[in-house]
Amino acid sequence: MRNAELLFYGVYADLRTEVARRLLGFLWWIIEPVMYVAVFYLVFGLGLRQGGTDYVPFLLCGMVPWKWFDGSVRQASGALVANIGLMQQVFVPKHLLVLIQLITNTVKFLVVLLVLVAFVLALDKRPSVEWLGLFPLIAVQFVLVVSLGLLLGAVIPFAQDLRQIVDNVLMLAMFMSGIFFNADTLPESWQGYFQLNPMVRIIDGYRDVLLHNRWPDWDGLGYVLLFSAPLLGLAMAILHRYERQYPKLIF
């Protein structure tokens, strides 16, 4: 119970901090994604005119969930290192420190997602009952983000050099997640490997729902959960095992 309160207040404090730090406060949560969408619209919608009229929403349905994933994983990697001063003064369950970062990021993503939905509606897409599929989709992606975030958060303090590797792997993964192109355009023999990447399944899901009014592919979501479960288990085991070692690892 105390942990839940700490988690809740920690997220609130983080969000408050971010609002207080900026001149326009929470307006930035809306301005930033709007600017982000505008850039893609200008470059690909009006400028390059690549990939047809639907390319901009196609791209955004990939980029928005990707940014949630990418930002969360990066921040989770640094969560324990950033809180070293605190960890040395008082015992805090380490998974909470990572979760606070992950949930803060999730709240910000939900705002961005609203902007995306507004944009898609502005493009004459009509909502249907299939849009309810967004909820399981978000829930499954949350599980993935938390699992991978906790695992990296648990491992990075042992060798902070890994952060450079994580940065570059994330960049590679961005190009391998079907954000810029459709998975169907790949050669048949590659498809199988490509589908192993859980973010491919997630991004396909957002496109199915928002652009094609289809339910997400349930098998795909099931695969993402199966992918996440061992990572989550491993992460919690490491965090629990080294709970009181972390304050000594980082200095």
Add this chain to the structure above:
Amino acid sequence: MKPAPRDVVLQVSHAGVAYRQRTGMLRYGNFWGLEDEDFELYAGETLGVIGANGAGKSTLLRLIAGVTQPDRGRLVWRRPLKANLLTLNAGFKPELTGRENATLSGLLLGMRLRDVTRSLDSIREFSELGDFFERPAGTYSTGMRARLGFAVAIHAESDVLLIDEVLGVGDASFRMKSQRVMRDVVRSNKTVVLVSHSMEAIRELCDRVIWIDKGRSIITGDASYVIDGYHVAVREAVKLAHLASLGGEQPAAAAPP
């Protein structure tokens, strides 16, 4: 003068804490911040900890606070107790107000949200921050921040309070108040472990003292006995160092007056 037999709350047996030290590419060695700690903590007592810089005093407090665990030896709590370091800024964020920081800090120190909320008025009053309590902590002076930290820590109701050299917090008037509160705490039934370089403070507040040298507890005993021994040892060490520095030039000439 025999102290009445009391309950042991914490038994520390041959505890050591190792820090990881990078010794080269892909190689780490161990550095023992604490080598061999062996003592008991009694319910309601105030235990002083003295020793030179780097002797392992802060490492010991972190060990008792549960921030770290022993890498060898054992720490056995006879009762489930909450031991907290009296920290002066547990997780303060400069953008948050004093009120919000106090809440966060209280939660971190193990309080429940409703208990923190209930204590906020009292924390505000104790910290003497006035209107600043509602302003961002980034606008505080060092002393004000320390006052807020002290106020929260006092309200956190730890069973065992671990204090690391904080008796000189804030300006003169707040210092007198905090020292008075410290004395009240120390004299109450609370168990306290106090680290200090001020032998006057230790002598005044502590029942027993443990003297740590290079990560080992060398003597544990009655406060004035250990402190006198410590003074003698420090004087000896200074004298030896002085002799050694003179030694090269004029051996044997360093005669006392």
